[in-house]
Amino acid sequence: MAAPKGNKFGSHDKPWTNALQRVLKQLELKDKEGKVSVAAGEALRAIAEQTVMLAIHGDKDARKEIADRLDGKPSEFVDVNLHRDPSQMTTDELAAEIVRERAAESRQREEQPSSVH
Numbered sequence: 001m002a003a004p005k006g007n008k009f010g011s012h013d014k015p016w017t018n019a020l021q022r023v024l025k026q027l028e029l030k031d032k033e034g035k036v037s038v039a040a041g042e043a044l045r046a047i048a049e050q051t052v053m054l055a056i057h058g059d060k061d062a063r064k065e066i067a068d069r070l071d072g073k074p075s076e077f078v079d080v081n082l083h084r085d086p087s088q089m090t091t092d093e094l095a096a097e098i099v100r101e102r103a104a105e106s107r108q109r110e111e112q113p114s115s116v117h
Helices: 015-026 043-056 060-071 091-111
Strands: 036-038
Touching: 015 043, 043 060
Parallel strands: none
Antiparallel strands: none
């Protein structure tokens, strides 16, 4: 679901992200003999490759990171509705539940925009 028009929450400055992106683009690693082991612009690929290798060798954190990046993190679902068997409720409890449901339905109808323009 897209953010509403005019939403500014994602537009704030991200100095840490910006710094990481700059370093990942510019970093060049050399071995003891001066030979380039990771060329500029290849650091992120090297990190991704290492993460994949760790996952292949059984690292559960690397596997989770890959799954979260490819499939997205799972949404948390919390069921806040109380589901009770009406036959196990007292008459007062059942009446109170009916009143709550009707009030919720009424609020929902009030929140819906009218079709008349």
